[in-house]
Amino acid sequence: MRALALLVTRRPWLVLLLWALLAAVSAYPASLAPRNLSANPGELKDAESSRVTALLRERFGERDTNTALLVTRSNPPLSTPQGRAVYDRFVTDLEAVPGVTRVLRAGVQGTVPTVSPDGTLALTVAQIPLREGASGALARVRAYAEQAEQELGGGRLDVRVTGGQAIADDFTAFAEGDTKRSEFAALPLTGLVLLGVFGALVATGLPLAVGVLSITVAMAGLYGLTRVAEVSTFAQSxxxxxxxxxxxDYALLMVNRFREELARDGDSRAAAARTVLTAGRSVLFSGLTVAIAMAALIIPPIAFVRSMGLGGVLAVLLTVLASVTALPALLALLGERVNSPRLLRFTWSQSAGVSGAWTAFARRVTARPWLAVILSTLFLLVLALPALGMRTGYAGAWGLTPGVESRDALADVRDLGAGGLLSQFEVILDLGGRRYGPEDRARFRQVVNDLRALPGVQAVISPFLTPADLAGEVGNRGTDTLGALSLLTRRSFSEDRTLLRVTVVPGTYLRADQIDPFEARLRATLSRSGFRFLLGGAPVGEREFSRAITDALPAAVLTVFGATFLLLTVAFRSLLVPLKSILMNALTVGAAYGVVTLVVQEGFLAGPLGIPRDVGVLDSSLPLILFAVLFGLSMDYEIFLLSRVQEEVLRGHPNDEAVVLAVGRTARIITSAALIMFIVFCAFVVGRVVANKSIGLGLAVAVALDATLVRLVLVPAFLKIAGHWNWWLPGWLGRRMPRVRVEH
Structure with missing residues (x-):
């Protein structure tokens, strides 16, 4: 650290020039990154749903299984000649849209309702590519829908588009927009808080500059990642x-320490060097803990989630690098000008000395430590209780707020009774290498009948049609019964006729928490059929994806706990302090889980926060993301406080007095930093993507609890109870560990 401190303070112009060049090079690719992000949950290699998709493509010749659902409201209705003529023209032109490979008209599918009883609402299914070109094809379909409203309807035709691709694309677009709005909303409010903390305009601008600089370079790195892998839209958030x-946070700590050091002798370069050696060490260790926590997202075997972890690690490492190089270089050049122009004077926040009020508060807390520990812990546990009933999964369109086209259109599809089209299960029956023959027909028909009889099943697409199915399959364009049977035969048998295919359409769009019971009934029926089978489709893929993430959570938690324990043991030369830090951070994370579950899943106070009450589940990646971000950022305050406690102990103060003095010196920084973080996180609650709103809500609740109840009540009380055991380390271990001092 000493070499780094000398470099950035003796050659500040060189350091700033390098950062300026890096920012300039990063600006353009950073602007390109958002449009290359994806909300597609993807698929897992070797998962059952992935094998079904591969078989449909390779053995059944299914190429474009992606669908766009177009909901039309027309006046006059389709039951009139005028309404039918407009609709027929609409479908004919839709078939000519580039990327659309097939169109199923309203009233032709037959297996599900596609026209409302009054004829004003109709559902049209357009098949588009599954992967390459899917978003482009959908964009052209949407553009055509807007054009058709004007040219064909004259204000009497309303077209809305939904489907899996539409939902994913809306997630990406609105997540990007939410993030930009959050940045623009948070920055001026954050500036006001920093102005209150520092009182000077120059000092206020420095933390904002560090934040924007690190984000720009990190987004450029994210763009590079999009060139080699699919990257989650949440990585930007x-x-x-x-x-x-x-x-x-880090800039606030560094600038505050610089002003304290500058007041000693007025030598700006020496003050900047001492700032790097003291606050810089705290920033370095704090950043390492955040990086370790963010690396937990790399553990799940899913590239989509790993991209978020890589983005988080990249962001925190760049933030630390900017905080200990670019910022002290600026401070060395600014010197006393960091305190100008002085606009506000609040001694309670802007003084670098000990706060009498916070010192007195700490004495009251440590006077009754057991009461503080018990009451604080009980309160956090009560907040965490709802998390015991947490349900996770892919929320789909319900993870968007009302007013988004794909969500509103899906509500129309559901009201029409065709919501199950987006929750279809694909069943592959294996004849064991033998070709389908007459002796298999009865058994195949029996499986279809058994599936059709299951509760919640609206239709089973197979070669065995009921009279109602046949009536529905004969459309008004002259499609005959023979043609319908021919189409179903081609889709139901593999090209070598050794595999059979059945599609099960539920009665409604299945929410994530409704998939498992429905799937269990399907599997039980198929197991009794005597066929070997594979079960796939969107619901199975979503459930497998969600389970892969949740199954990775224990390993991620244990890895982060272990790495953090080792890092803090080295930093503070203690076994109890790291253990206490992990347990108290876990309490904070649990409380945040509980609040998010109560609001988003159960709907408590969801309305005032703009969260739909029908989401029903938390996004499957949310627990892991919240844990990684929360655990890492909570350690910021922990290290800020503990480093000052250790510093006071090393100066010769008794443990109890060191705790009180540390709270008196750090409470201003911790509460100010927490207020800034609270503003940043609350800005994410105002958006259209429920997952982003959930992340913002959880982080805001956690930082409020962590910076007040945990760091200023629970931690000081525990340190008082533990006494000299706080700094106990076995002699044999101490002799083998490196000596590192963390100060600020």
Whole structure:
């Protein structure tokens, strides 16, 4: 650290020039990153649903299984000649849209309702590519829908588009927009808080500059990642949260320490060097803990989730690098000008000395430590209780707020009774290498009849049609019964006739928490059929994807706990302090889980926060993302406080007095930093993507609890109870560990 401190303070112009060049090079690719992100949950290699998709493509010749659902409201209705003529023209032109490979008209599918009883609402299914070109094809379909409203309807035709691809694309678009709005909303409010803390305009701008700088370079790195792998749209949110939250936190600590050091002798370069050696060490260790926590997202075997972890690690490392190089270089050049122009004077926040009020508060807390520990712990546990009933999964369109086209259109599809089209299960029956023959017909028909009889099943698409199915399959364009049977035969048998295919359409769009019971009934029926089978489709893929993430959570938690324990043991030369830190951070994370579950899943106070009450589940990646971000950022305050306690102990103060003095010196920084983080996180609650709103809500609740109840009540009380055991380390271990001092 000493070499780094000398470099950045003796050659500040060189350091700033390098950062300026890096920012300039990063600006353009950073602007390109958002449009290359994806909300597609993807698929797992070797998963059952992935094998079904591969078989449909390779053995059944299914190429374009992606669908766009177009909901039309027309006046006059389809039951009139005028309404039918407009609709027929609409479908004919839709078939000519590039990327659309097939169109199923309203009233032709037959297996599900596609026209409302009054004829004003109709559902049209357009098949588009599954992967390459899917978003482009959908964009052209949407553009055509807007054009058709004007040219064909003259204000009497309303077209809305939904489907899996439409939902995913809306997630990406609105997540990007939410992030940008959050940045623009948080930055001026954050500036006001920093102005209250520092009172000077120059000092106020420095933390904001560090945050924006680290975000820009990290987004450029994210763009590079999009060139080689699919990257989650939430990676942008993670980078913004880390870049603004941690970046401003670290800069606040560094600038505050610089002003304290500058007041001693007025030598700006010496003060900047001492700032790097003291506060810089705290920033370095704090950043390492955040990076370790964010690396937990790399553990699940899913590239989509790993991209979020890589983005978070990249953001925090760049934030730390900017905080200990670019910022002290600026401080060395600014010197006393960091305190100008002085606009506000609040001695309670802007003084670098000990706060009498917070010192007195700490004495009251440590006077009755057991009461503080018990009451604080019980309160956090009560908040965490709802998390015991947490349900996770892919929320789909219900993870968007009302007013988004794909969500509103899906509500129309559901009201029409065709919501199950987006929750279809694909069944592959294996004849064991033998070709389908007459002796298999009865058994195949029996499986279809058994599936059709299951509760919640609206239709089973197979070669065995009921009279109602046949009537529905004969459309008004002259499709005959023979043609319908021919189409169903081609889709139901593999090209070598050794595999059979059945599609099960539920009665409604299945929410994530409704998939498992429905799937269990299907599997039980198929197991009794005597066929070997594979079960796939969107619901199975979503459930497998969600389970892969949740199954990775225990390993991620244990890895982060273990790495954090080792890092803090080295930093503070103690076994009890790291253990206490992990347990108290876990309490904070649990409380945040509980509040998010109560609000988003159960709907408590969801309305005032703009969260739909029908989401029903938390996004499957939310527990892991919240844990990684929360655990890492909570350690910021932990290290800020503990490093000052250790510093006071090393100066010769008794443990109890060191705790009180540390709270008196750090409470202003911790509460100011927490207020800034709270503003940044609350900005994410105002948006259209429920997952982003959930992340913002959980982080806001956690930082409010962590910076007040945990760091200023629970931790000081525990340190008082533990006494000299706080700094106990076995002699044999101490002799083998490196000596590191963490100060600020």
């Amino acid at each position: 993670v980078i913004t949260l880390i870049g603004l939250g941690a970046g401003i």
